[in-house]
Amino acid sequence: MSFNTMGTHLQEIFRIAVLPALLLIVSAAQSQSGKKPNVILIYADDLGYGDPSCYGGTGVETVYLDRLAQRGLRFTNAHTTSSTCTPSRYGLMTGEYPWRRQGTGILPGDAALIIPTDRMTLARVFQQAGYQTGLVGKWHLGLGNSIDKNWNEPIKPGPNEVGYHYSFIFPATADRVPTVFLENGSVLNIDSGDPIEVNYKKKIGSDPTGKEHPELLKLFPDPQQGHDQTIVNGIGRMGYMTGGKLARWTDEELGFTFLEKAKAFVRDHYRQPFFLTYNLTEPHAPRMPGTMFKGKSKLGLRGDAILQLDWAVGEIMMELERLDIDKNTIIIFSSDNGPVLNDGYNDKDVELNGSHKPAGPLRGGKYSLLEGGTRVPFIISWPAKIKPGVSDALVGQIDLLASFARLLRVVVPAGEAADSRDLWQAFLGKTKAGRDCIVEHSRQLAIVCGDWKFIPANNIPPYFKETYTESGGSKTDQLYNLKNDIGEKYNLAESHPDKVKELRALLDRERERQVLPR
Numbered sequence: 001m002s003f004n005t006m007g008t009h010l011q012e013i014f015r016i017a018v019l020p021a022l023l024l025i026v027s028a029a030q031s032q033s034g035k036k037p038n039v040i041l042i043y044a045d046d047l048g049y050g051d052p053s054c055y056g057g058t059g060v061e062t063v064y065l066d067r068l069a070q071r072g073l074r075f076t077n078a079h080t081t082s083s084t085c086t087p088s089r090y091g092l093m094t095g096e097y098p099w100r101r102q103g104t105g106i107l108p109g110d111a112a113l114i115i116p117t118d119r120m121t122l123a124r125v126f127q128q129a130g131y132q133t134g135l136v137g138k139w140h141l142g143l144g145n146s147i148d149k150n151w152n153e154p155i156k157p158g159p160n161e162v163g164y165h166y167s168f169i170f171p172a173t174a175d176r177v178p179t180v181f182l183e184n185g186s187v188l189n190i191d192s193g194d195p196i197e198v199n200y201k202k203k204i205g206s207d208p209t210g211k212e213h214p215e216l217l218k219l220f221p222d223p224q225q226g227h228d229q230t231i232v233n234g235i236g237r238m239g240y241m242t243g244g245k246l247a248r249w250t251d252e253e254l255g256f257t258f259l260e261k262a263k264a265f266v267r268d269h270y271r272q273p274f275f276l277t278y279n280l281t282e283p284h285a286p287r288m289p290g291t292m293f294k295g296k297s298k299l300g301l302r303g304d305a306i307l308q309l310d311w312a313v314g315e316i317m318m319e320l321e322r323l324d325i326d327k328n329t330i331i332i333f334s335s336d337n338g339p340v341l342n343d344g345y346n347d348k349d350v351e352l353n354g355s356h357k358p359a360g361p362l363r364g365g366k367y368s369l370l371e372g373g374t375r376v377p378f379i380i381s382w383p384a385k386i387k388p389g390v391s392d393a394l395v396g397q398i399d400l401l402a403s404f405a406r407l408l409r410v411v412v413p414a415g416e417a418a419d420s421r422d423l424w425q426a427f428l429g430k431t432k433a434g435r436d437c438i439v440e441h442s443r444q445l446a447i448v449c450g451d452w453k454f455i456p457a458n459n460i461p462p463y464f465k466e467t468y469t470e471s472g473g474s475k476t477d478q479l480y481n482l483k484n485d486i487g488e489k490y491n492l493a494e495s496h497p498d499k500v501k502e503l504r505a506l507l508d509r510e511r512e513r514q515v516l517p518r
Contacts, residue, residue, distance in 0.1 A: 036273040036408070037382060038329040039126065040266075040316065041400075043092075043277065044309055045085065045138060045173075045284035048339025049375050050360025051306055059299045059356030060306045064314030065379070068333060072381025073389055073429045079396045079448075080337050081419075082441040083366055083373030085173065085284075086140050088336045088397070090114060093121045093141070093162070095401035095417025099441045100515055108200045109176035109239050110149070111142040115162045120416045122401045123163025126275035129408035132166075134265040135159045137258045137279030139169040143182075151178060151196040151244070154185045164277070168261045170249070174281055175344055177241035179232045179248050181257070189247040196244035205242020207231065219286050219345045224466045227286075227344040235286050235345075251288035254281050259312045263319050270323045278316065282309035285343040300352035302341065327383040334397060335376040340366035340467050350468060363488045367464055369442045369455055369472030370488055386429055393426040393434030394448065403427055418515040439510050442472065447507040451483035454503035479503070 049055055052062040054069040081091030086107045087098035093115055098104035103114055115121065123133045143149065143158045159167035168183045178198050181188045187196065197204055210221050210228035218234035221227035228236045233251050249257070262278045282289070283305035290308060297303030313333065320326035339358030341349045343366070364370025378395070380386060402420035405412050412420075419439075425431045437449040446455040460473025472478070479493040479500050493500050 036129070036131070037384070038270070038274050038325060039131075039404070040276045040278060040329060040331050042313060042316065042331065042333045043089075043137075043279045044333070044335040044377075045279070045281055046337065046340055046343070046366055047283060047306070047309065047335035047377060048358035048360070048365060049362055049372065049377060050357045051283075051339060052310075052377050054379075055377055056360050057356065057358075059354065059358075060297050060303050060310070062306065062310040064310050064317060065333065065377075068313065068317065068331060068381050069379050071383060071388055072331070072379050073386050073391055073427070075378040075380075075395055076390060076392050077394045077434070078334065078376060078378030079374045079394075079438050079440065080335070080376055081374070081396065081398050081439070083337045083364075083368050084442070085336045086114075087441060088374075089141055091396075091398045091419070092400065093123070094119060095122070095398055095412075095420030096515065097398070097419045097439055097441065097510075099439075099445060100419075107140060107142055107172060109172035109178055110147050110198045110200055111172070112144055112146050113142040113157050113162075115141055117157050117161045119162075120401070120412050121163045122404070123159075123275065123277065125163075125401060125405050125408060125410045125412075127163050127165070128410045130273060132269040132272055132274045133164045133276075134166040134269070134274065135164040135277045135279070136168045136262045136265060137170075137277075138173060138281055138284075139167075139279070140172045143171055143185075151180070151187055151198060152190055152192070155182065155187075156185055158182070158185050160184055166265060168258070169279075170254075173284060174251060174254065175227055175235075175238055175284075175286055177230055177232070177237050177239040178244065179237065179241070180244060181247070181249060187244070187247050191244070191246050194243045194245055196247065197242050198239060199241075200239045203229075203240045205240070207240075207242055209240075210236025219288070219347055221345055222342060222466065225344040233288075235288070251286060252290050254288075255308050255312060256290060259315055262316065266316070266319055266323070270325050280309055280312060282306065282312075285340075285347070286345050287347055287349070298352075298354065299356055300349050301347050302349040303352070303356075330380065330382040332400070333377065333379045338362075338365040338368065338372045338374065338376065340469060342466065342468050361487050364470045364472055365467075366469065367442060367467060367471065368469055369440060369444060369446045369458075369460070370470055371453070371482070371486065372470075373442055373472070374440045380427055389429055391426065391429060391432060393423070393432050394438060394450075395423050395426055395434045396421075396438050399423045399435070415515065418513075437506060437510075439507065445507060445511065446472070447503055447510070448482065449503060449506060451481055452499060452503060453480045453482050453488070454478070454500060454507065456504065456507070
């Protein structure tokens with residue numbers, strides 16, 4: 001080989017193999033030093049305040065959540081708006097308390113979209129700031145303009161119409177039909193010869209149901225909670241579905257599918273600022289973790305699902321490190337509400353829970369007005385800007401919209417996101433001053449102001465037998481000093497009538513405050 005030929009050959013190797021790698025490194029370095037950080041919001045489903053080991057959990061060692069907490073800011077007084085999923089997700093997305101709007105309760109799988117398409121949303125803040133926005137995982141905020149919709153054609157409006165450039169979701173939760181994936185509004189693997197139909201009022205088609213054919217089930221439903229309708233993958237669901245055999249998911253693959261889609265979004269957009277909402281399905285029922293996690297915890301299927309959740313968080317962290325964009329990427333981890341053990345299926349999670357306390361020192365859990373319903377794990381990591389530590393600032397997920405709008409200099413139209421507060425300095429760890437008050441929501445409203453919490457007298461039963469959850473229901477007023485009594489054991493309403501009067505007035509004022517009409 002001549003010298004000239006060898007030189008040409010080396011140039012070709014450099015062009016094909018070396019130059020792209022150098023460009024990748026330069027691009028990543030530029031991204032790291034850029035002014036706009038990437039943002040990933042990782043949102044767990046029914047994970048309790050006491051589940052992660054970095055919050056004192058003893059049942060499962062959450063290695064990657066612990067690592068995230070060690071390199072970021074761990075909040076001990078962070079809240080969802082509500083103790084159930086649809087309303088808390090509505091509050092997160094819109095910056096508005098969900099109880100201000102009709103129709104924001106837990107939605108069936110065929111519900112219409114409940115977020116107005118002309119409103120500011122968390123995702124739209126990032127869009128207006130020039131970000132690529134993506135949503136992967138659980139949605140549960142409705143699709144289309146009505147309950148009656150054709151699942152065999154593109155369904156709009158949905159996530160793409162409220163701020164996401166890309167979406168890969170399932171419509172509601174894993175215990176509800178239709179059990180299908182939608183990518184940018186279209187169901188995957190549609191077969192024109194096997195059209196999908198969904199009905200929540202009456203049985204349709206000939207698919208077996210859990211009620212009629214319990215011998216086909218691999219998870220037995222709790223008869224009090226209604227998960228005994230159409231069977232998909234050996235699991236009875238809420239609602240009836242027929243058709244779409246090729247489109248139906250396998251539960252054990254859900255977490256892996258969503259993880260790969262999330263990682264793909266990061267890889268496709270890491271050269272520019274991106275915002276990814278990564279909505280995990282774990283540890284929501286039905287709990288069917290992948291084979292690699294089954295039997296690996298001491299807590300049964302729920303513990304196994306938490307291990308899978310933790311692993312997925314680690315996979316995202318390692319993907320960012322591999323692309324060398326981890327230092328300028330904000331990761332926010334939280335959960336949509338408090339924990340629940342028995343939530344529709346007899347999977348022995350109550351018996352196998354042992355001494356583990358999913359809500360930690362808190363009373364209550366999912367569905368509850370007590371702190372276990374809305375006080376959740378909340379971690380923010382941004383290695384380039386946030387010093388590791390712990391914050392007891394009172395913050396809400398509802399405040400992310402106003403806070404990121406400030407960071408990115410996006411103007412929120414007057415009257416929108418009316419309940420969101422700019423807490424950017426608290427999220428950075430620059431101040432321990434958070435919100436003055438936050439309203440908590442289940443079937444009724446409660447309010448937390450500073451160290452004090454007030455729950456007005458109500459007609460809620462004190463205990464939800466189906467889910468083994470204290471509700472916060474009481475026919476008398478309840479007042480707790482959370483600084484001294486985080487477990488809400490000592491009702492101080494009788495001994496502090498002035499504080500009851502003060503908090504009742506603040507709650508009434510919030511309830512009556514006028515916001516932008518729909």
